[in-house]
Amino acid sequence: MLKLNNELFSxxxxxxxxxxxxYNEIFHLNNEGNFLYAFERGVAxxxxxxxxxxxxxSKICKKGSIYVETIDDFSQFQINYQLFFKQNTTLxxxxxxxxxxxxxxxxxxxxxxxxxxxxxxxxxxxxxxYTFYGKKGTILSNLVRxxxxxGKIFKNGTILIDVKLTxxxxxxxxxxxxxxxxxxxxxLKSDNILDYDKKRxxxxxxxxxxxxxxxxxxxxxxxFCNIC
Amino acid sequence: MLKLNNELFSxxxxxxxxxxxxYNEIFHLNNEGNFLYAFERGVAxxxxxxxxxxxxxSKICKKGSIYVETIDDFSQFQINYQLFFKQNTTLxxxxxxxxxxxxxxxxxxxxxxxxxxxxxxxxxxxxxxYTFYGKKGTILSNLVRxxxxxGKIFKNGTILIDVKLTxxxxxxxxxxxxxxxxxxxxxLKSDNILDYDKKRxxxxxxxxxxxxxxxxxxxxxxxFCNIC
Numbered sequence: 529m530l531k532l533n534n535e536l537f538s539x540x541x542x543x544x545x546x547x548x549x550x551y552n553e554i555f556h557l558n559n560e561g562n563f564l565y566a567f568e569r570g571v572a573x574x575x576x577x578x579x580x581x582x583x584x585x586s587k588i589c590k591k592g593s594i595y596v597e598t599i600d601d602f603s604q605f606q607i608n609y610q611l612f613f614k615q616n617t618t619l620x621x622x623x624x625x626x627x628x629x630x631x632x633x634x635x636x637x638x639x640x641x642x643x644x645x646x647x648x649x650x651x652x653x654x655x656x657x658y659t660f661y662g663k664k665g666t667i668l669s670n671l672v673r674x675x676x677x678x679g680k681i682f683k684n685g686t687i688l689i690d691v692k693l694t695x696x697x698x699x700x701x702x703x704x705x706x707x708x709x710x711x712x713x714x715x716l717k718s719d720n721i722l723d724y725d726k727k728r729x730x731x732x733x734x735x736x737x738x739x740x741x742x743x744x745x746x747x748x749x750x751x752f753c754n755i756c
Numbered sequence: 757m758l759k760l761n762n763e764l765f766s767x768x769x770x771x772x773x774x775x776x777x778x779y780n781e782i783f784h785l786n787n788e789g790n791f792l793y794a795f796e797r798g799v800a801x802x803x804x805x806x807x808x809x810x811x812x813x814s815k816i817c818k819k820g821s822i823y824v825e826t827i828d829d830f831s832q833f834q835i836n837y838q839l840f841f842k843q844n845t846t847l848x849x850x851x852x853x854x855x856x857x858x859x860x861x862x863x864x865x866x867x868x869x870x871x872x873x874x875x876x877x878x879x880x881x882x883x884x885x886y887t888f889y890g891k892k893g894t895i896l897s898n899l900v901r902x903x904x905x906x907g908k909i910f911k912n913g914t915i916l917i918d919v920k921l922t923x924x925x926x927x928x929x930x931x932x933x934x935x936x937x938x939x940x941x942x943x944l945k946s947d948n949i950l951d952y953d954k955k956r957x958x959x960x961x962x963x964x965x966x967x968x969x970x971x972x973x974x975x976x977x978x979x980f981c982n983i984c
Contacts, residue, residue, distance in 0.1 A: 576880070580972050582888050586880070598873035607880060637865030644872040645826035651879035652804070652814070652835060658886050659894065659931020660810050666887065703887020744808050 532646060532751045533594050536639040540566035540594065543630050544620030555611040557597055562624040564640075567593040570617025571691060575700065576607050585700040588677065588691060589619075593756045596643060614692060650752050661743045666702045667712050668739045671722070673755040675733055686723075687733040694729055701755070760874055760979045761822050764867040768794035768822065771858050772848030783839040785825055790852040792868075795821040798845025799919055803928065804835050813928040816905065816919060817847075821984045824871060842920060878980050889971045894930045895940050896967045899950070901983040903961055914951075915961040922957055929983070 544566065549555060555572075557563070567589045574587040574595065589595060589611070597609075627636055657669035671689075679687040693701075699709040716722035721739060723732040733739065740747075772794065777783060783800075785791075795817045802815040802823065817823060817839070825837075855864055885897035899917075907915040921929075927937040944950035949967060951960040961967065968975075 576884070578884060578888065578972065579974050584884055584887065598876060607877065633865070634861045637861070637869065641865065641868060641872065644869065644876060648826060648872060648875050648879065649835065651876065651883065655879065655883060655886065656804070656806060656812055656931065658883065659812065660806065663890070703884065744806065746807050 533592075533639075533643055536564075536643055537566045537592065537594055539627060539631060539636070539639070540564045540622050541568070541620045543626055544622035547619055547621055549611075549613045549617045549619070551613060551616050553613045555613070557609040557611065558606065561597075563597045564622050564624060564627070565589075565593075565595040565597070566620045567591060567595075568618040568620065569615075570619075571614040572617050572619075573612040573614060573697070574609060575612060576609050582703075583700050584703050585697060588674075588755050589617075590678070590691070590756050594643060596640065596647075646751055650754075653748060653752055657743055663702075663704060663708065664712060665743045666704065667698070667709065668743050670698070670701050670755070671731070671733060671739055672736070672743070672745060673753055674731070675736060676750050677754045677756040679733070687736060689731040689733065692729040693731060698731075761820075761867075761871055764792075764871055765794045765820065765822055767855060767859060767864070767867070768792045768850050769796070769848045771854055772850035775847055775849055777839075777841040777845045777847070779841060779844055781841045783841070785837040785839065789825075791825045792850050792852060792855070793817075793821075793823040793825070794848045795819060795823075796846040796848065797843075798847075799842040800845050800847075801840040801842060801925070802837060803840060804837050810931075811928045812931050813925060816902075816983050817845075818906070818919070818984050822871060824868065824875075874979055878982075881976060881980055885971055891930075891932060891936065892940060893971045894932065895926070895937065896971050898926070898929050898983070899959070899961060899967055900964070900971070900973060901981055902959070903964060904978050905982045905984040907961070915964060917959040917961065920957040921959060926959075 544564070549570070549572070569591050572589040573585055574589060576584050576586055586609070587593070587595065654669070658666045661669065674689045674691070674693075675687050678689050678691040680690045681687050695706055695709050695713065699706040702709065713722060713724065717724070719738075721733070721735045723734055724730075725732060772792070777798070777800070797819050800817040801813055802817060804812050804814055814837070815821070815823065882897070886894045889896070902917045902919075902921075903915050906917050906919045908918045909915050923934055923937050923941065927934040930937065941950060941952065945952070947966075949961070949963045951962055952958075953960060
């Protein structure tokens with residue numbers, strides 16, 4: 529869990545409703561109020577879909593993740609978000625109004641502001657990676673974010689991204705065609721930078737330094753540079 | 757001004773310090789506290805620079821714009837932001853602490869949350885445009901955002917983007933090379949979609965519908981789809 533959001537997580541858990549979802553279930557976050565979510569166990573992909581049916585994978589929730597739903601008071605416009613459960617998942621859901629009834633509002637607002645400021649920064653830096661370093665930078669920067677979020681470092685220095693991800697998933701994370709992703713992965717493989725365990729559907733980073741070099745990684749703190 | 761932030765603007769103006777900047781001045785937002793800014797008149801480009809010196813133009817502030825500085829409490833890491841004044845500009849600056857001393861905190865937090873939630877959504881949608889529609893989508897979606905922010909519609913339906921913008925500025929807005937921008941603009945010109953007034957350094961959109969079609973514009977509300 530991000531230390532940043534420890535306290536907010538505890539509050540959502542304390543006042544929230546515990547919900548269990550099975551592998552392969554889908555949950556639509558369509559938007560009857562401002563809800564906060566805290567993920568206790570499991571893995572869920574938060575996706576948005578545009579009018580043409582294109583899908584963007586915005587966040588991979590795991591134990592410790594928080595998601596704060598935001599409602600636009602000024603119009604009927606909503607981004608359609610869905611949670612796709614990739615493992616049996618337990619989460620807590622609470623409306624912001626319920627939290628306000630139970631907690632000192634000043635304290636609560638401070639915590640939510642901390643979370644939202646951090647989310648803005650995350651996206652600022654993501655936009656930077658995406659624009660400065662093009663399609664390749666989009667893929668490489670997402671590999672760094674995945675490594676920061678799900679990486680298990682082996683003795684030989686390679687890093688297993690310990691979450692099941694198909695090429696399709698990675699293409700949705702990067703907002704690109706699967707062909708493009710597959711082409712880039714093939715190149716990264718032949719350069720001994722990345723590997724893919726087809727059986728377990730997990731990526732393995734062989735040379736993180738090379739990836740970071742290519743996008744002039746600034747070693748941002750983990751609370752900015754993550755996908756969860 | 758975005759109706760969304762009317763009240764926050766008034767508070768920053770009421771309790772803030774009035775500052776005047778001349779054309780071509782630069783102001784570094786480096787980061788001794790959480791400050792809020794309200795722009796009373798003028799035009800200022802908010803830019804960030806990465807370690808390699810690449811520059812991203814994040815926001816074009818005009819009368820009515822608000823910017824809320826966010827500090828990372830957890831590390832020394834900062835994104836370096838600067839304001840480049842493109843006209844003589846008047847703004848109000850106030851620390852969040854000073855606002856807290858003077859205003860009901862619950863009310864203040866509600867206003868800031870409204871602002872920050874909106875900022876998150878803006879970036880979510882920007883990321884979507886940038887990834888789904890590639891470099892061309894990055895340029896086209898920024899033209900739509902510029903039209904929403906600075907557009908003056910003429911009787912013949914063309915739209916003057918009424919802020920001075922060089923090709924270099926547009927390249928910094930899109931995080932791309934100037935060559936790429938120039939090439940795309942030439943194509944848009946020859947397709948009778950865009951024009952550029954070299955003397956006044958202003959873009960003119962001849963066919964907004966065509967631009968919107970190419971990026972499957974969902975007609976998001978103006979509080980999301982803007983650059984200011």
